[in-house]
Amino acid sequence: MITVFAMMGVLWGIGAAMGTPKRARWVMMSLLMGVVIFIQIALPDGHPLREATGGDVRLWALLLGFFAVGYGYRAVLRRVKARVDAPKAVPVQTGAFADDELDRYARHIMLREVGGQGQKALKNARVLVVGAGGLGAPVLQYLAAAGVGTIGVIDDDVVENTNLQRQVIHTTDQIGRPKVLSAADAIAALNPHVTLRPYHRKFTADIAAELLSDYDLVLDGTDNFATRFAVNVACAVLGKPLIAGALTQWEGQISLYDPANDAPCFACIFPTAPDPSLVPSCAEAGVIGPLPGVIGAMMALEAVKEITGAGAGLRGKLLIYDALYVQTRLISAKRRSDCAVCAGLHEAAGHSHV
Ligand SMILES: [Zn+2]
16 A cells, blocks of 8 residues: 555656646546556455555545545636636737638728728727617627627616517527626627627716726617717717617617717707607507617618718718608708707817807
């Protein structure tokens, strides 16, 4: 028995001297014990080799058992530690493309208005999406698929069964989970080159400035006036362009609000909160399933144009889409000098309005 311990000691020492990882050395020890147990079982009683290795199989089996329990415990400990130590901060997009990205974005890069430069701008862009519901779903999917490098999403809701008829980023098995986490899983599966930052909380004025400082562009797809108003105030004050969409039953609308570039803000066009009875929410009035897909995809498209500089966007224009009778209207709007939110803001930049 002493001989075997001596052998184990020597083996361990050789392993240490050679720099073999501890894990491999423990495997070696276990193997040696396995051989000893085999000797105990296979050789007849009184055999010199069996006598030399202790003469009793139970002792060795017990020792091997201890080894196994110890190893299992360490493995569990390691897994728990890895989960606790997992970095909260996500890697920052550097602008360098991974090998498979050029291939992934090939259909973008061949577009004259996007090209390699535009795709790089998308990768370097930081976009905040407010709401991970009907509009947020296609917005997040298309921004991620298009290669927007850093996407933040803020929403305090959990996935409900009644959401699934239109909020196509969420799946049945995600019911009860925070929408931002459900969305994060979907985005990770869609495009591993995108950094998604989920914020499971309500968008409120007190966190707006700090949150928005991390982003260049904001997309709002929330379903209530109070949040939409708070997002607009924050964007107007900080000079961040805001692409906002809204839905009622069969009708959707979208615009790009940007008082810092002489375009109206949301409050220039909708100065006061409407009577809630006149604008019932989706929960109260219903909404046709594919409509948020249409408006949300348009929001994502306008965002891609805004980031790459392609074409002309929706500054000072409100697009209204009537899905029931297939009609679209484009309404022009100007900044209002008496706007309660943006009047007097960003005047120093040389912009003027009446
Ligand atoms: Zn305004």
